[in-house]
Amino acid sequence: MPEVSGYRSSQALASSPTLRETQKVVDQLRELDAKQEVAVAQTVQRQADLSSNRAEQLARQVEQIERRVEARDIDPGLGGRFDITV
Numbered sequence: 001m002p003e004v005s006g007y008r009s010s011q012a013l014a015s016s017p018t019l020r021e022t023q024k025v026v027d028q029l030r031e032l033d034a035k036q037e038v039a040v041a042q043t044v045q046r047q048a049d050l051s052s053n054r055a056e057q058l059a060r061q062v063e064q065i066e067r068r069v070e071a072r073d074i075d076p077g078l079g080g081r082f083d084i085t086v
Contacts, residue, residue, distance in 0.1 A: 011028075
């Protein structure tokens with residue numbers, strides 16, 4: 001019977017991953033993790049750039065609207081020149 005248990009233990013050792021194989025998997029996981037971090041950082045940067053561009057666009061629109069309002073305040077139109085009351 002000792003031969004059988006010895007056979008099984010050596011078979012189990014042969015089928016288990018070696019230290020080198022384990023290290024290779026760990027290195028691959030670390031590389032994948034690093035690539036994923038870069039991809040996330042790039043996505044976040046693109047979103048920040050889009051948000052910044054949108055904020056600048058909205059600020060320009062606000063300035064245009066404010067100029068229109070100021071122009072209307074300066075020139076009241078025909079209603080200020082003619083009496084239109086009935």
